[in-house]
Structure formats: structure tokens, C-alpha cells
Amino acid sequence: MIIIKGVPASPGIAIGKAYVLEDEEIVVSRQEIPKDKVHLEVKRFKQALEKTHRDLDNTEVKVLKTLGREHAKLIDAHRLILRDPLITKEVPRRIVEEHVNAEFALSETLERVNQAFEKIEDEFFRDRRHDLFDVGKRLLEHLLRQERKPLSTVRESAILIARNLLPSDTLHLREAKVLGFATDLGGRTSHTAILAQSLEIPAVVGLSDVSRQVKSGDVVILDGTQGLVIISPSAEALGRYEKAQQKVLQEEKALEVLRGLPCQTTDGRRLELLANLDSLDEIKTLVSLRPDGIGLFRSEFLYLNRTVAPSEEEQTRVYSQVAESLSPQPVIIRTADIGGDRLTELGLEAPKEEVNPFMGLRGIRLFLRYPEIFKIQLRAILRASCKGRVKVLLPMVSSLGEIRSAKRLLVQAHQELVSEGVKLESPVEMGMMVEIPAAVVLLDFLLEEVDFVSLGTNDLIQYVLAVDRVNEHVSHLYDPFHPSVLRFLQMAVESVHKKGKWVSVCGEMASDHRAVPLLVGLGVDAFSVSTRMFLRIKQTMRSLKFSDTKPLLGKALTMATSEEVQKLLEERG
Secondary structure, three states: EEEEEEEEEEEEEEEEEEEOOOOOOOOOOOEEHHHHHHHHHHHHHHHHHHHHHHHHHHHHHHHHHHHHHHHOOOOHHHHHHHHHHHHHHHHHHHHHHHOOHHHHHHHHHHHHHHHEEEEEEEHHHHHHHHHHHHHHHHHHHHHHHOOOOOHOOOOOOOEEEEEEOOOOOOOOOOOEEEEEEOOOOOOOOOHHHHHHHOOOOOOEEEEOOOHHOOOOOOOEEEEEOOEEEEEEOOOHHHHHHHHHHHHHHHHHHHHHHHHOOOOOOOOOOOOOEEEOOHHHHHHHHHHHHOOOOEEEEHHHHOOOOOOOOOOHHHHHHHHHHHHEEEEEEEEEOOOOOEEEEHHOEEEEEEEOOOOHHHOOOOOOHHHHHHHHHHHHHHHHHHHHHHEEEEEEEEOOOOOHHHHHHHHHHHHHHHHHHHHHOOOOOOOEEEEEEEEHHHHHOOOHHHOOOOOEEEEEEEHHHHHHHOOOOOOOOHHHHOOOOOOOHHHHHHHHHHHHHHOOOOOEEEEOOOOOOOOOHHHHHOOOOOOEEEEEHHHHHHHHHHOOOHHHHHHHHHHHHOOOOHHHHHHHHHHHH
């Protein structure tokens, strides 16, 4: 039995036979390019760049469907690399000045950067090498016309062992029969580790030479919580880990009895438990959970990886299908929260390079600049209201003017459809996401114009704490239990209820069982959670006593640090 200690990247236990993924080396040789052919070589490189951009678009769609909007931001790191002068200018310069082939110019440029990274001690910046190599490898594959070996070649359930896995490889692990993975390289802050956590795939990285010590077919235990890989385990170790694994499976099975049961506390407080929907691929799973409705239908996937905006007919079909599937339960459709970087793809004039696109032209800001696209989506949502209970949710609201402008467009869309002979029911309700601090402060005014509120904790926490949660260099500062976050949430809920309106909470905080007692104590009317966490959150809610959550929240609001708040929750048990 051999035990190798590495870096725990994603918790969980996997037991099975190993599948060692051979490291595919791309051999690049130097070729002299005749002076009169240099411009063609530069053109070939630019074509490879374009193809790689398309690869990223396809990957982003996959991330969005699999993990949601937050993790789709990881692809932007790769886009930035592709747009970096190091790639766009330095490589063509080498081709022109040195008369060399594009592959050689690119590989030499990447190697120079790699040497610079080797000298950096900071783990965050060292891990950025993997993003650079991922993009570089994609480019080289297009230049050499090589196809990447798909992970679908894993025929049977196995633990994947590799020298390194790139973020784009990690996305295919769920499709392949991969129980978990272990790599020689990588750190806990790498994008590969972050994606593994979100996919709930056990993973250990930074094992130095595990790919040389393991052979395909070896029995392996992978402990992603402790950061251990056990090769050819003893009967005792195997039995111990099998028991631990069985316990987890039994806990998951016990959750199944909760399907269809009401979501209420032990002392009878009824709460609505809604589900989030990122794409149509999840609709069957979602319906089977029997939620009280869809609290957040993210419509961004309709706008990605295409050259024109989705038509009214296409959107109507999608929204109608979802509304019918959930009827008579409500479906809250958030208008697309896409950024200005999508405009060029949709055939519109885009703003010049935005330094910080996540705080730039996106969400309601973008749609109000292009009202014709906005109205198409509103018309589609209104037409879908004939098939079920749909509502409109506006993202990134920060002012009264934005809501009033959106409301005027909704009224116009309604009037147009009626004049066209479309039979609509009563006007569709319009709500707003509260995810910007300004919206919390102004909420008493904004509530005069909306019917309901959804607290978007992901962005709200980022903006309150000035932390980009996908930037691993500061992600440790992203903290849902920070006292200032709790106070902002309290302000928001109190403002909504003073106006006698309905408020839900969505985002990862709603799917965090530790945060549930605090959110229940705030008095929110509904939770909208991921399908993956739906039954676990229902179990947590049904174990709570509502009368205990108010004093618990009261104590938390008097505390000055996140550590104190989390200790309070741990002591509660």
C-alpha cells in the first residue's frame, strides 16, 4: 500500500480502478518562412486565434449550463489571455521579424513567460500558468490541426490520474465516467480545483509524481477531503473508506423522502422553497423535486454562442415550455444578465475594452441601451404567460429610472400584443434583483414601482465587500457571514415587508445550510436554491424551530466579525 499526500482540491471519497491519462506532448519544430509568405503565416495565426475564441464561447455555454453564471466568468480569464499583447502582438512580431512558423513563435513566447512564472513565489500567480497553457495548447492544436483526445475515452467508471488537467478538461469529467481525479501539478487556487468543487468531483492535486506511481487498472482510494491518494490499499483501509462512503450515500438516500413534503419549520412556519434554472437541460430534474416554483430562471444561455439575438418565437417556445412544466406554480424569469462583450457577437456595436465588465454595461443597463432587444424578450415572456404563471425579474437595478423605463417597455409590449389579437391575462408582475448596495439603500422608493424582490446574494456580497469571488487572489475575502452583509440583508428584508411585499433570497447563500437559520430569522418569504442542494436545504428548514431563529439572528447582528458569527452557528449545532 502506497499513500501519497497532496493538496485537497475538492472534498469527497472515490474508490475504484485508476485510469492514467497519458500526457500528450505537442512537438513543435522551427521552420523558416520565406519572406513573401510571412503575411500568410500571420494570417494563419489570426485564424487560429478566431477558432480559439469560438472554443471559449462553446466552453462558456457548457459552464453556464453545468455550473451557472458565476463560474462562466472563469472563461473570461482565458479571453483576456487571448487578447493580451503577448499573444496578439508578440507572436506576429516574431513571425515577421524572425521569419519563423506560427507554432514556433507561439511556443517560444509561452516558454519565456513560463520561465518568468517559475520565479514567482505567490501560489495565485503561479497557478495562472495553467490558464496560459490551456489557451496556448488550444492555439497550437488549431495551428497543427490536432484534435484534443476527449475524456469520453474513459469507458468504465474510474479515478482519473494525470500529470495535469486543464480547466477545459475538467468540464468534461461529469460526462465521462470519472469518479474523481488526482494530478501531479496544480494548487488549491487553480481554476481546475474550483471547477472540481462545483462539479462535486473529489480531487487531489499537487501530488508531484502520482502519474508515474499509478498504473491503469490499479485500485485507488482518493480522499479529496484529506488530500490523500492510496494506491493498492490494504483490506483494512478499503473497508474503512467503503464504510465512510456508504454513510454519505445513506444520508443522500434519506433525503429522497422529502420530495413533495411541505417546507415548514418544526413550529409550523411555512416557507416557499423554489428552484433555480440555468437551462432546459435541468427541467426534468427540477420538476421531479416538486418545488413551489422557479425563483430564478436565468435566461442568459439563450444569448450565448450565436451571431444574432434569439428571436421572439424562440424565446416564447422556451419560456412556454418551462411555464407549462411548472404550472400552476410560478416561474420567475430574469431578463438576460449579459455584458457588453456579447454585443459584437450579436451584431451590435460594443463598447471598447471595458476594464471591469462585471461593473460595466450589463444586465438592465445594457438592455435599456438596446430597447428593441429588451422588448423582444418582454414580449416573449408575456406570450408565455398564457401557458402558466410567469413573472419578470430585472437584474442589476440601481436606480428608480431604470425600473420606470423597463416598466414602460413592459406596458408597451403588453399593449402591442393585445392590439395584435394575443389574449393575455392580467398584467405580468415585475420584480427586481437587489444585488447592488445602492438598491438596498433606496429600496423604500424602488418598491413603489415593483411587485416583488429577489435578493441576489452572490453579487451583493461581492459589491458590499468589494471582492470578485472568482478572483482567487481575493476570494478568501468573499464572506456571506461578514456582519456588514447580514446588516444589508436585514435592511432589505425590513424595507420590503414594510411595504407588504414578497421577498425571496437566491444565490449560493440560500443553498448554504449554515446560512439557512439566519435567513429564516430575517423573515424572508422564500428561498430559491440550486437543484443540487434543494433537498438538503429542505431538510435543514424542516429541522429548524422558527422561534429560535429570531434570537439567533439578533445575536449575529451584534457581532463584529465573521468568525464570531460562524462560531455562533457552530455552537448552535
